[in-house]
Amino acid sequence: MYITMISSECAPVAKVGGLGDVVQGLSRELEIRGNAVEIILPKYDCMRYDRIWDLHKSYSDLWVPYYDHHIHCDVYFGFAAGLKCFFIEPHSHRNFFNRSVFYSNQDDPERFAFFCRAALEFMLKTNKHPDIIHCHDWQTGLVPVLLFDVYKHLGMTHPRVCYTLHNLKHQGVTGEHILRLAGLNPADYMNQERLQDNFNHRAINLMKGGIVYSNFVTTVSPRYAEEIKNTDLGCGLQHTLHIHSTKFGGVLNGIDYSVWNPEIDPHIPARYSVDTLDEKFRNKEALRHRLLLRQAFKPVVSVVSRLDHQKGVGLIRHSTFYCLDHGCQFVLLGSSPDPDISHEFHNLRHQLNENQDCHLELSYNEELAHLIYAGADMILIPSAFEPCGLTQMIAMKYGTVPIVRNTGGLADTVFDADYSHRPYHKRNGYMFNDFNFEGVESALKRAIGMWYSFPEYFRELMVNGMNYDYSWNHPGEDYLNIYNYIRE
Numbered sequence: 001m002y003i004t005m006i007s008s009e010c011a012p013v014a015k016v017g018g019l020g021d022v023v024q025g026l027s028r029e030l031e032i033r034g035n036a037v038e039i040i041l042p043k044y045d046c047m048r049y050d051r052i053w054d055l056h057k058s059y060s061d062l063w064v065p066y067y068d069h070h071i072h073c074d075v076y077f078g079f080a081a082g083l084k085c086f087f088i089e090p091h092s093h094r095n096f097f098n099r100s101v102f103y104s105n106q107d108d109p110e111r112f113a114f115f116c117r118a119a120l121e122f123m124l125k126t127n128k129h130p131d132i133i134h135c136h137d138w139q140t141g142l143v144p145v146l147l148f149d150v151y152k153h154l155g156m157t158h159p160r161v162c163y164t165l166h167n168l169k170h171q172g173v174t175g176e177h178i179l180r181l182a183g184l185n186p187a188d189y190m191n192q193e194r195l196q197d198n199f200n201h202r203a204i205n206l207m208k209g210g211i212v213y214s215n216f217v218t219t220v221s222p223r224y225a226e227e228i229k230n231t232d233l234g235c236g237l238q239h240t241l242h243i244h245s246t247k248f249g250g251v252l253n254g255i256d257y258s259v260w261n262p263e264i265d266p267h268i269p270a271r272y273s274v275d276t277l278d279e280k281f282r283n284k285e286a287l288r289h290r291l292l293l294r295q296a297f298k299p300v301v302s303v304v305s306r307l308d309h310q311k312g313v314g315l316i317r318h319s320t321f322y323c324l325d326h327g328c329q330f331v332l333l334g335s336s337p338d339p340d341i342s343h344e345f346h347n348l349r350h351q352l353n354e355n356q357d358c359h360l361e362l363s364y365n366e367e368l369a370h371l372i373y374a375g376a377d378m379i380l381i382p383s384a385f386e387p388c389g390l391t392q393m394i395a396m397k398y399g400t401v402p403i404v405r406n407t408g409g410l411a412d413t414v415f416d417a418d419y420s421h422r423p424y425h426k427r428n429g430y431m432f433n434d435f436n437f438e439g440v441e442s443a444l445k446r447a448i449g450m451w452y453s454f455p456e457y458f459r460e461l462m463v464n465g466m467n468y469d470y471s472w473n474h475p476g477e478d479y480l481n482i483y484n485y486i487r488e
């Protein structure tokens, strides 16, 4: 099968969070299974150019409609983690992708609407007719709309579209001028069956467009699929998902074990597996050394996260003190575009500066993330909601025991040591229900108690987690089944 991914992120060159990992990991799995995969991305100035191999201009005659004129684009080709990627570079005073950041500009809807149009125009002009176009999140929600209402009539009749929702919190609710920009007549779309937002009737909703127009819609875990259809976590799209429920389902994300694997990880000093688990301790020592923590008989509790309200920043802050007061060391790697949250954590770091059991690293650091997964004993993920969550699955592969809230993909992957209905050898972590201090403390207390009082049982949890297969193997097959289903 010939599959084109259209996405705003792809690890390792353009990654903000899990979306980047998913596009890379799924694409690689599809290739391993003998499919031809291409990825179309914006050419951001802030990409990791050092991670792209053989980047060169491959098409320079692309004129993309924009309101009543055209913007000239160059298209570059290069390999990112071995995957074939096309990068679109518009030449316009609007400077869409030269902002030193991937997101959080006020004109994001405009930037990505233009990107959708440019990706399809590029495919048309270069005669690309994939079997499947797979697009992701609100940034590419206009792709199926444009494909079926514009490009189909220009000869692109073959591709079918799979659309994946990674986070319903961000839907691309914006003004109708965005449609005009992309060459669509707003009057045709401002109704409830199409792109009109379900609550703000003067706005359009780009994610809704993706849902309505795609041949199949997935989200990134079965639990989140139920939550967004049936609870407030749908952020206003519940009704739309109900209407389209026959073409909607949850597929749990996978982890790319060629990147996240303690047996081959080049970023950690001591490699290990289930059979050589004692080696993990050397990574704990190295982590302490690197972060200037003292060597002590204490568990290391870690957090690797975007610092966002979704991730439970208040509970993370509270847990820092709880862990330090209850015999743990605490390590956090996180960054936030939100100035208030960022300020709060800088203050916290300042307050704990002298503490030899605590280190807060407020940055984005891929290499350090690997060392933390390998060196920590536990990882804390107290999310308000979590579409899938990759960090708990990565951590488990490294024998680091997750402590998570009972929501979304966390609930599909972590099975409580004390309360799960699964047999003991399938239990792999700790879970709490209530999104408050008592809730997170209840789980931390059990986990810390287990580490100190029953180390053998704690070690069993580590091993159980390592034995789970959260690779792309199963989800890769699920996606191929979906692709085949919509091609029929």
Ligand code: ADP
Pocket: 016, 017, 018, 019, 021, 304, 305, 306, 333, 334, 335, 363, 364, 365, 366, 369, 388, 389, 390, 391, 392
């Ligand atoms: P989300 O996509 O909501 O941010 P996920 O759990 O799905 O959360 O994916 C997070 C990914 O981003 C993981 O690969 C994690 O290791 C990585 N990550 C998060 N914060 C940082 C950071 N500060 N430095 C390095 N990697 C990070």
